Amino acid sequence: xxxxxxxxxxxxxxxxxxxxxxxxxxRAHLTGTKVGCNQGACGAxxxxxDGERVLSCLTLAVQADGRSVTTIEGLGDGAxxxxxxxAFIDHDGFQCGYCTPGQICAAVAMLRELQGGVPSYVTADLxxxxxxxxxxxxxxxxxxxxxxxxxxxxxxxxxxxxxEQAA
Amino acid sequence: xxRVQNAVIGSVKTVLxxxxxxxxxGGTPDPLxxxxxxxxxxxxxxxxxxxxxxKARFAAEVAMxxxxxxxxxxxxxxRGRIARLDxxxxxxxxxxxxxxxxxxxxxxxxxxxxSISNMGAVGNSALxxxxxxxxxxxxxxxxxxxAETQEQxxxxxxLVEIGYEQAPARTRFEEAKxxxxxxxxxxTEKNQVSVGDAPRELQQAPYSVDNLYRTPGHNHAAxxxxxxxxxxxxxxxxxxxxxxxxxxxxxxxAKLFGVRREGVRVLSPFVGGGFGGKAFWDHQVVAIAAxxxxxxxxxxxxxxxxxxxxxxGRTPTEQRVALAADAAGxxxxxxxxxxxVMPTYAVCPxxxxxxxxxxxxxxxxxxGQRHLDLDVVPNTYMRGPGESxxxxxxxxxxxxxxxxxxxDPIELRRRNEPETHPLSGTAFSQRGVLEAYRxxxxxxxxxxxxxxxxxxxxxxxxxxxxxxxxxxxxVRMPAGAVRIHLTQGGQATVSCSAQDMGMGTSxxxxxxxxxxxxxxxxxxxxxxxxxxxxxAPMAGGSAQTVSIAAAIAAAADKLTGxxxxxxxxxxxxxxxxxxxxxxxxxxxxxxxxxxxRDSFHAILSRAGRETVTVTASASAPLEMLKFxxxxxxxxxxxxxxxxxxxxxxxxxxxxxxxxxxxxxxxxAASQFRGGxxxxxxxxLTEETLFDERSGxxxxxxxxxxxxxxxxxxxxxxxxxxxxxxxxxxxGARGIxxxxxxxxxxxxANAVFNATGKRVRDLPLTLDKLL
Ligand code: FES
Ligand code: FES
Numbered sequence: 001x002x003x004x005x006x007x008x009x010x011x012x013x014x015x016x017x018x019x020x021x022x023x024x025x026x027r028a029h030l031t032g033t034k035v036g037c038n039q040g041a042c043g044a045x046x047x048x049x050d051g052e053r054v055l056s057c058l059t060l061a062v063q064a065d066g067r068s069v070t071t072i073e074g075l076g077d078g079a080x081x082x083x084x085x086x087a088f089i090d091h092d093g094f095q096c097g098y099c100t101p102g103q104i105c106a107a108v109a110m111l112r113e114l115q116g117g118v119p120s121y122v123t124a125d126l127x128x129x130x131x132x133x134x135x136x137x138x139x140x141x142x143x144x145x146x147x148x149x150x151x152x153x154x155x156x157x158x159x160x161x162x163x164e165q166a167a
Numbered sequence: 168x169x170r171v172q173n174a175v176i177g178s179v180k181t182v183l184x185x186x187x188x189x190x191x192x193g194g195t196p197d198p199l200x201x202x203x204x205x206x207x208x209x210x211x212x213x214x215x216x217x218x219x220x221x222k223a224r225f226a227a228e229v230a231m232x233x234x235x236x237x238x239x240x241x242x243x244x245x246r247g248r249i250a251r252l253d254x255x256x257x258x259x260x261x262x263x264x265x266x267x268x269x270x271x272x273x274x275x276x277x278x279x280x281x282s283i284s285n286m287g288a289v290g291n292s293a294l295x296x297x298x299x300x301x302x303x304x305x306x307x308x309x310x311x312x313x314a315e316t317q318e319q320x321x322x323x324x325x326l327v328e329i330g331y332e333q334a335p336a337r338t339r340f341e342e343a344k345x346x347x348x349x350x351x352x353x354x355t356e357k358n359q360v361s362v363g364d365a366p367r368e369l370q371q372a373p374y375s376v377d378n379l380y381r382t383p384g385h386n387h388a389a390x391x392x393x394x395x396x397x398x399x400x401x402x403x404x405x406x407x408x409x410x411x412x413x414x415x416x417x418x419x420x421a422k423l424f425g426v427r428r429e430g431v432r433v434l435s436p437f438v439g440g441g442f443g444g445k446a447f448w449d450h451q452v453v454a455i456a457a458x459x460x461x462x463x464x465x466x467x468x469x470x471x472x473x474x475x476x477x478x479x480g481r482t483p484t485e486q487r488v489a490l491a492a493d494a495a496g497x498x499x500x501x502x503x504x505x506x507x508v509m510p511t512y513a514v515c516p517x518x519x520x521x522x523x524x525x526x527x528x529x530x531x532x533x534x535g536q537r538h539l540d541l542d543v544v545p546n547t548y549m550r551g552p553g554e555s556x557x558x559x560x561x562x563x564x565x566x567x568x569x570x571x572x573x574x575d576p577i578e579l580r581r582r583n584e585p586e587t588h589p590l591s592g593t594a595f596s597q598r599g600v601l602e603a604y605r606x607x608x609x610x611x612x613x614x615x616x617x618x619x620x621x622x623x624x625x626x627x628x629x630x631x632x633x634x635x636x637x638x639x640x641x642v643r644m645p646a647g648a649v650r651i652h653l654t655q656g657g658q659a660t661v662s663c664s665a666q667d668m669g670m671g672t673s674x675x676x677x678x679x680x681x682x683x684x685x686x687x688x689x690x691x692x693x694x695x696x697x698x699x700x701x702x703a704p705m706a707g708g709s710a711q712t713v714s715i716a717a718a719i720a721a722a723a724d725k726l727t728g729x730x731x732x733x734x735x736x737x738x739x740x741x742x743x744x745x746x747x748x749x750x751x752x753x754x755x756x757x758x759x760x761x762x763x764r765d766s767f768h769a770i771l772s773r774a775g776r777e778t779v780t781v782t783a784s785a786s787a788p789l790e791m792l793k794f795x796x797x798x799x800x801x802x803x804x805x806x807x808x809x810x811x812x813x814x815x816x817x818x819x820x821x822x823x824x825x826x827x828x829x830x831x832x833x834x835a836a837s838q839f840r841g842g843x844x845x846x847x848x849x850x851l852t853e854e855t856l857f858d859e860r861s862g863x864x865x866x867x868x869x870x871x872x873x874x875x876x877x878x879x880x881x882x883x884x885x886x887x888x889x890x891x892x893x894x895x896x897x898g899a900r901g902i903x904x905x906x907x908x909x910x911x912x913x914x915a916n917a918v919f920n921a922t923g924k925r926v927r928d929l930p931l932t933l934d935k936l937l
Contacts, residue, residue, distance in 0.1 A: 034225075036392065039869075041869035072219075081216065085220060088219050090211070092836075095668075097219075100221075134882075139877070144877070145874060147440045149840050
């Protein structure tokens with residue numbers, strides 16, 4: 001009975017009320033995952049569960065039992081920044097930095113969804129290959145709120161990473 | 168603010184009027200203006216790597232041995248008293264450490280309310296905190312439950328049994344008008360001002376508009392929730408807080424809890440967005456009291472609902488703007504009056520009429536604000552207080568008048584541009600709003616706008632363009648100190664208790680210090696976010712950057728004096744005074760004869776010193792009294808409105824700013840955009856829904872209070888004049904708040920241009936356009 005967090009096993013908490021978010025922040029002291037609402041409205045708590053983005057505030061820790069969680073702390077490889085992290089710095093995709101870990105985790109998973117052909121509300125050709133456009137990114141990232149207003153920089157950062165991946 | 172205060176400020180202004188300009192700080196422009204160095208460079212944020220890796224440590228993220236977790240209970244009624252209170256079940260629940268109510272709360276004084284001239288006055292509310300059984304507004308804190316885990320605390324809070332005795336409450340805006348207060352002052356300005364006979368001009372003028380504009384309450388909605396992690400060690404208190412006011416909070420807490428100031432330490436190196444909302448409220452006090460009684464470290468993070476209900480936001484307003492113009496389009500009357508809610512225990516008068524007083528030349532004027540007293544959470548400052556909502560009213564009215572007269576709205580503004588401050592006649596330090604309009608119009612393609620509304624249509628979408636002026640006054644805070652510690656190796660550490668909520672404080676001040684001290688950026692370390700450092704004023708009024716810059720300049724002068732003194736008689740710079748040298752390339756260099764120079768390293772070595780440390784305070788901000796100073800903008804918007812659903816889509820938004828020197832184009836552009844996006848939210852979606860029957864806020868969540876999401880935000884273009892202000896440190900003026908101003912009006916004006924429908928009630932929701 002354990003949850004693999006960034007490659008390290010963490011025991012499942014005794015108290016079934018503990019959310020994955022609180023497990024990470026309060027028990028594993030991985031405070032890179034943020035909390036803005038605790039009710040699924042802001043996206044600040046986004047982490048990757050078996051590679052897919054989830055809101056950790058709406059995920060009970062017990063639901064992650066036997067699965068693997070990647071948080072912002074586990075995104076880069078050791079010393080080097082993940083390309084998405086670097087792109088956020090290059091394009092000033094944040095100000096206070098509080099929504100940022102959630103935006104970055106969501107962006108990484110979102111590009112995989114898009115490139116994997118999962119359509120969105122703004123996708124014209126539902127059967128087609130996903131095309132990375134600013135419009136697609138805006139639609140798919142709308143669950144991650146940013147009050148500082150770093151939206152333009154975030155979209156540019158994601159476009160840059162998508163371009164690098166395609167190259 | 169009082170009549171006395173008006174008199175004092177008036178007399179200071181009069182005295183200063185007699186002084187030659189060069190006596191004033193800022194009278195001789197800052198020598199760094201126009202020098203090419205680190206300032207003005209596109210530096211990435213120095214704290215960027217920490218933030219993108221989740222390593223930036225926020226207030227609720229500090230681990231402490233033996234820490235327990237708190238939950239608050241907020242009043243569900245608006246007015247009355249707690250008639251019955253049973254905490255036994257909660258106290259018996261697993262893991263519960265303490266239930267704190269008015270019964271066992273220590274008796275505390277009222278925290279002095281916020282003031283820019285008193286570094287210990289920081290309160291947002293003049294109400295007692297958990298001192299009695301009285302309920303004064305819906306959402307008021309009535310208990311705190313402390314337990315070993317958050318889950319246990321949250322559960323136990325549901326077990327506290329409370330019975331209320333309700334009393335009649337004042338909750339209705341319209342009804343409160345009968346008892347409106349007319350304050351003598353709005354901040355430091357005289358409230359009611361009347362020049363000439365504005366009502367008569369309004370009646371006689373060939374052109375006039377006279378309308379009411381309404382704006383709802385707004386919520387700061389910073390993504391980080393308000394939070395503290397706090398612990399006592401005997402009489403020493405540590406508070407990790409999410410605050411915009413580090414030093415004032417430490418001062419206030421020492422006084423409130425009756426302990427030595429040196430024993431109180433407030434840390435807040437990162438704040439996850441503030442916008443005016445992260446100052447001193449009830450939660451800090453109850454958490455600290457609980458930590459003291461329980462003798463355990465305490466973490467308290469408010470729920471989103473609690474943030475909405477117990478941290479005040481921007482107050483609702485109803486404003487009247489009337490304008491009259493003669494046949495030549497010259498204003499003959501400018502009237503801006505209105506009502507806003509401000510309980511007697513709140514601090515922020517929502518100064519919506521102040522911007523209008525500095526905006527246009529006119530033959531007559533009439534200004535005045537009245538406050539309504541309701542039983543609500545005390546309202547407070549929120550990004551662009553006053554001007555954000557005031558500019559919506561004034562700049563909509565200008566557009567309405569331009570339409571009535573059949574002239575271009577930019578041209579109408581140009582014809583009424585004042586040469587000096589319209590009311591006081593004071594000279595502007597620098598004012599380039601017309602240049603901002605010229606640049607903006609050209610870049611935006613304003614000439615493509617069709618003057619006749621409702622004439623551009625593609626399919627179901629009607630398209631229009633609008634513009635508006637934004638403005639926010641220049642403020643430099645009167646207090647604040649900085650310490651500079653210079654090593655023989657040429658490394659400098661600059662320290663003060665400044666705050667960063669995302670403005671890039673450490674980045675920009677490091678750039679500044681590098682230029683000021685003549686050192687490379689890598690040689691500078693900027694320390695902040697800790698009340699043990701020399702006190703910086705609170706981050707507010709868009710004032711932090713220039714306030715700290717002035718303190719750094721003062722400390723650099725003092726350091727120069729120290730180095731000259733240490734240099735001794737054998738030095739090539741011997742005999743020179745601080746004003747006669749500049750610091751460049753790690754050396755003191757004579758201004759007159761650049762061959763005379765001596766390096767920091769050589770001076771310190773000769774003096775047998777490893778380091779030198781100086782602390783200095785900024786000069787008094789007298790430039791604010793001598794000159795009329797404000798940041799300004801010209802905002803341009805293109806909006807589409809669906810003729811079928813009434814939905815509004817902002818397709819293009821451009822801000823052209825006139826804010827003095829731009830210190831870091833990369834972070835500045837982000838800050839301008841951030842303000843404009845908050846303006847976009849204000850225009851289209853943001854509204855605190857208040858139930859006038861119950862006195863309760865109905866949309867206390869991020870699901871129901873709608874801030875702009877990615878799909879709402881187009882690419883936003885930001886440009887600036889970059890003309891330095893000769894009267895301010897570095898030639899800079901504030902940029903944190905001006906971005907939000909003017910935006911809602913520009914959008915409403917574009918919507919009018921698209922549809923021919925004038926909406927004077929924010930937000931511009933579809934029901935108002937069908
Ligand atoms: S904290 Fe999970 S969505 Fe806001
Ligand atoms: S960077 Fe502050 S909320 Fe997004």
